[in-house]
Amino acid sequence: MQNNARREINPIALFFIVFFGVSALICGIFALDFFSTDKRGSVKYVIGDEEYKLSGDDAYSQNGDILICFDDIATLCGMTVTGSSNSKVFYAENSNQKIKFSDDSRIAIINDSDKDMLSPAEMRGGKVYVPLDFVESYMGGIGVEIEKNTVTITRGEYNASTKDNPIYADATFTGGDDDPISPSTGDNGVSPTYTFVTDLSAFEQYMNPEDKDAFLILVNREKPIDENYAPSNLVDITNVRKDGRSEKMVETAEKALQALYIEMQAAGYTDVSVTSGYRSYKKQVSLYNTYTEREMSENNISREEAQKIVDTYSAKPGASEHQTGLCCDMHNLGSASQKFAEEEVYTWLIENCYKFGFVLRFPEGKEDITGYSFEPWHYRFVGRYHASEMHRLDMCLEEYIEYLDAQ
Numbered sequence: 001m002q003n004n005a006r007r008e009i010n011p012i013a014l015f016f017i018v019f020f021g022v023s024a025l026i027c028g029i030f031a032l033d034f035f036s037t038d039k040r041g042s043v044k045y046v047i048g049d050e051e052y053k054l055s056g057d058d059a060y061s062q063n064g065d066i067l068i069c070f071d072d073i074a075t076l077c078g079m080t081v082t083g084s085s086n087s088k089v090f091y092a093e094n095s096n097q098k099i100k101f102s103d104d105s106r107i108a109i110i111n112d113s114d115k116d117m118l119s120p121a122e123m124r125g126g127k128v129y130v131p132l133d134f135v136e137s138y139m140g141g142i143g144v145e146i147e148k149n150t151v152t153i154t155r156g157e158y159n160a161s162t163k164d165n166p167i168y169a170d171a172t173f174t175g176g177d178d179d180p181i182s183p184s185t186g187d188n189g190v191s192p193t194y195t196f197v198t199d200l201s202a203f204e205q206y207m208n209p210e211d212k213d214a215f216l217i218l219v220n221r222e223k224p225i226d227e228n229y230a231p232s233n234l235v236d237i238t239n240v241r242k243d244g245r246s247e248k249m250v251e252t253a254e255k256a257l258q259a260l261y262i263e264m265q266a267a268g269y270t271d272v273s274v275t276s277g278y279r280s281y282k283k284q285v286s287l288y289n290t291y292t293e294r295e296m297s298e299n300n301i302s303r304e305e306a307q308k309i310v311d312t313y314s315a316k317p318g319a320s321e322h323q324t325g326l327c328c329d330m331h332n333l334g335s336a337s338q339k340f341a342e343e344e345v346y347t348w349l350i351e352n353c354y355k356f357g358f359v360l361r362f363p364e365g366k367e368d369i370t371g372y373s374f375e376p377w378h379y380r381f382v383g384r385y386h387a388s389e390m391h392r393l394d395m396c397l398e399e400y401i402e403y404l405d406a407q
Contacts, residue, residue, distance in 0.1 A: 041056055041149055042054060042055050042056060042059060042149065043056075043059035043060075043066060043149050043150070043151060044149060044150040044151070045068065045069070045072070045150075045151050045152075045153075046150065046151070046152040046153070047068075047069075047072045047073060047076055047152075047153040048072075048075075048076040048153070048154070048155070050072055050075075050076075054067075058124075061118075061119035061120075061122070061131065062119070063118060063119045065118050065119045065131040065132070065133065066131070066132040066133075066146075066151065067119070067122065067129040067130065067131060067132065068129065068130065068131075068132045068135060068151060068153070069127050069128070069129050070088075070090065070101065070127075070128050070129070070130050070135070071088075071127040071128060072127075072153075073135065073139075073142065073153055073171075074090050076142075076153065076155065077092070077093065077141065077142065077155065077168075077171035078093045078171075079091055079092060079093060079171065080093070080403055080406040080407075082369075082395060082399040082402060082403060083399075084365070084366065084367075084368040084369055085103075085123065085126070085368050086102060086103050086123065086365070086368075087100060087101065087102040087103065087365075088100070088101055088123075088128050089393075089394070089395075091393075091403065092141075092170060092171045092172060092173060093170055093171065094170050095170060095172065097111055097172055097173045098110075098111065098173065098393070099111075099138075099173045100394075101121040101128045101130055102121060103120075103121060103122065103123040103128075104120045104121070104122070105120055105121055106118075106119065106120045106121075108121070108130070108134065108138075110138060110173045110174075111173060115134075115138060117130065117131050117134045118131050118133060118134070119131045132144070132146075132151060138173060138174060139171065139172065139173060139174075140156075140169075140171070140172040140173075140174055141155070141156045141168070141169045141170050141171035141172050142154065142155060142156060142171060143155075143156065155168040155169070156168055156169030189212065189385065190385075191208045191212065191383075191384045191385040191388065192384070192388050194355045196263050196355075197263060197266045197267070198262050198263055198266045200259045200262065200263065203255055203256065203258065203259035203262075206251075206252050206253075206255035206256045206259070206357075207256045207259055207355070207356050207357045207383075207384050208357070208383065208384040208385070209252055209357075209383050212383050212384075212385040212386065213383075213386075214383070215250075215252070215253070215326055215357075215381055215382050215383050215386075216382055216383070216386055216401075217324055217326070218397055218398065218401050219319065219320070219321050219323070219324055220315075220319055220321075220370070220371060220398065221315070221316065221319045221371055224316075224318035224319045225281075225318055225319075225320075225323050225324065226318070227281040227317065227318055228281075229281075229323060229324075230280065230323075231250050231278070231324065231325040233250055233251045233252075234248040234249065234250060234251070234278055234325055235248060235249065235250075235251045235254050236248055236254075237249050237254055237257070237274050237277050237328065238254070238257075238258050238261070239257065239258070239261045239272075239273055239274050239330075240273060240274045240275075240277075241273040241274065241275050242273070245275075247274055247275075247276060247277035247278070247328070248277050248278045248325065249277045249278055249325055249326070249328060250278075250324070250325040250326055250381070252381070253325070253326050253327075253357075253381035256356050256357045256358070256381060257274075257328065257356070257358070257381070259356050260352075260353065260356040260358065263352070263356075264345070264348065264349070264352075267348055269344070269345040269348060271332040271345075272330055272331060272332045272345055273330060273331075273332070274328045274329065274330045275329050275330065275331065275335075275336065275377075276322065276328060276329040277322070277325070277327075277328045277329075278322060278323070278324075278325040279320060279322035279323055280323065281317050281318060281323060284315065284316075284317040284318075284320045284322065284323065285317045287314065288310065288314055288315070288316060288317055291310045291313075291314050292306045292307055292310050293306075295309050295310055311371075312372065312373050313372065313373050313375075315372075321361065321380060326380060326381045326382075327361060327378060327379060327380040327381065328378075328379060329375075329377045329378055329379075330377060330379065331343075331376070331377040332345065336375070336377045336378075337377075338373075338374055338375075338376060340376045340377050341364070341374070341376040346376050349379070353379060353387070354384070354387035354388050354390065354391040355384065355387075355388070356384070356387075357381050357382060357383045357384045357387050358379045358380065358381050358382075358387060359379065359380055359382055359387050359390050359391070359396075359397065360375075360376070360378070360379060360380075361375065361378045361379065361380040361396070361397065362374060362375040362378055362396070363396055364376075366396040366399075369396055369398050369399060370396055370397075370398060380397065382397070386400070
């Protein structure tokens with residue numbers, strides 16, 4: 001009689017069957033990944049006289065786009081560069097064109113117009129990396145060649161008679177169909193004119209001084225002012241806070257400030273007042289020491305530790321702009337605070353102060369450059385020409401001085 005009973009499967013044998021089956025599947029997946037045509041190798045870059053390689057992880061974005069170091073292109077093309085750890089602005093040589101990249105942003109700002117990139121810019125070690133196809137599409141004056149994992153960037157063809165004395169085509173940021181940026185001031189350095197709601201003709205000579213460079217002085221930790229310096233033409237500030245205080249400012253700057261207040265009040269903002277103007281070296285010593293003592297007391301820390309905190313919001317004696325008599329603190333709060341940036345009048349000031357010759361001295365996002373925290377209340381007079389240029393170029397004073405020095 002035939003036995004139809006099923007034979008039992010050995011559990012140990014079943015384990016090994018499953019184990020080797022899963023292992024074979026995993027190995028197969030890794031093999032497919034390794035031999036895949038999408039596997040990215042290193043990329044060689046030849047940018048002018050510079051040659052180097054980047055691994056696949058560094059040469060490609062997460063989206064698979066080839067990246068290129070724009071700082072190297074800028075060096076090749078003789079561009080002026082400003083920026084911080086989060087963003088950079090590149091200015092084309094011999095023109096008013098510019099391009100701005102920000103870390104982890106797909107938006108490049110070309111000649112004040114937003115342009116989308118396939119992958120976000122990446123800041124690495126102080127340099128910015130951007131998608132190569134974006135450079136090909138929006139930048140002129142260079143040649144781009146890609147062959148066998150090698151990217152070659154060259155200047156535009158020279159038009160001189162010999163290779164020993166080439167004259168290269170200028171780099172440009174055309175922005176696709178956009179026109180290049182137009183300067184807000186003429187090529188001869190003439191300041192722009194603005195239309196106001198009120199009649200400010202009597203103040204024009206102050207807002208737009210004849211010597212446009214007379215007030216372009218840089219004072220900071222690296223460029224301190226002598227302790228004996230004091231401006232000779234100080235006058236009382238008209239729009240000072242009505243609490244019994246007396247503040248002064250250089251006459252030209254104070255007259256321009258009067259014009260700003262007339263227009264600001266005509267726009268409906270009547271509660272802003274000046275809380276601080278000129279400070280002598282001696283007064284800055286007292287103020288700095290007061291802040292230091294307060295930090296020591298409130299935080300139970302040493303003087304050295306306290307001064308490190310104070311240095312983020314108050315200048316050491318000799319490093320304060322207030323000693324020049326060209327700046328003032330103004331707001332509508334009980335005391336100076338970053339909350340002033342939430343006030344509607346702050347927006348008005350940012351959109352209009354340059355027309356009167358003033359700039360926000362310590363703007364948000366420029367802390368790494370200015371060395372100070374964002375101060376929405378601190379405004380500095382430089383005259384209309386330079387204030388308009390700083391507004392157009394989106395530069396703080398340190399960046400702007402560097403920009404002028406590179407011209």
